[in-house]
Amino acid sequence: MMFTLAIVGRPNVGKSTLFNRLVGKRLALVDDQPGVTRDLREGQARLGDLRFIVIDSAGLEMADDESLQGRMRRLTERAVDEADICLFVLDGRVGVTAADEYFAELLRKRAKHIILAVNKAEGRAGEAGAMEAFSLGLGEPLRLSAEHGEGMDDLYRTLLPLA
Ligand code: GDP
Ligand code: MG
Secondary structure: OOEEEEEOOOOOOHHHHHHHHHHHOOOOOOOOOOOOOOOOOOEEEEEOOOEEEEEEEEOOOOOOOOOOHHHHHHHHHHHHHOOOEEEEEEEEOOOOOOHHHHHHHHHHOOOOOOOEEEEEOOOOOOHHHHHHHHHHOOOEEEEOOOOOOOOOHHHHHHHHHHO
């Protein structure tokens, strides 16, 4: 079965970097500026023998008004609604923020299935962040490095039974 995976999380956690790795093309804009992806991007992902649709989202924003942030938030909510699985990405070097806790609640209410991932966890970086991530009550987080391609085997093993 072909499923749709939405990559969601705060700006700058590495969503677009992961999207690019899964799609294998430089489709999504990666930038040091938080929130640079302002619309939804969809691509055909390949991970081992898995094929699925992946959505790169604008970055969860707390604003819920007519501002750019509010628009980005609504786009992200649309991605969450459309997706079979939400990959909720945290920054392992930053740890769990108030915004992450807020969005964990939003996803718990809205997402059909949530996979928690701590990104930027190359080498031993992100170990503390991964410990903290348990407190979100979303299970054991995957430890990923989208930039260095680490943890992709664990992501595969997590997605396989859901495919
Ligand atoms: P997005 O806003 O969530 O889409 O984040 P981006 O993919 O645009 O990445 C934001 C910044 O984090 C960029 O400078 C990336 O190079 C960097 N980044 C992304 N993934 C990793 C990672 O696995 N490790 C490290 N150290 N940096 C990363
Ligand atoms: Mg992005």
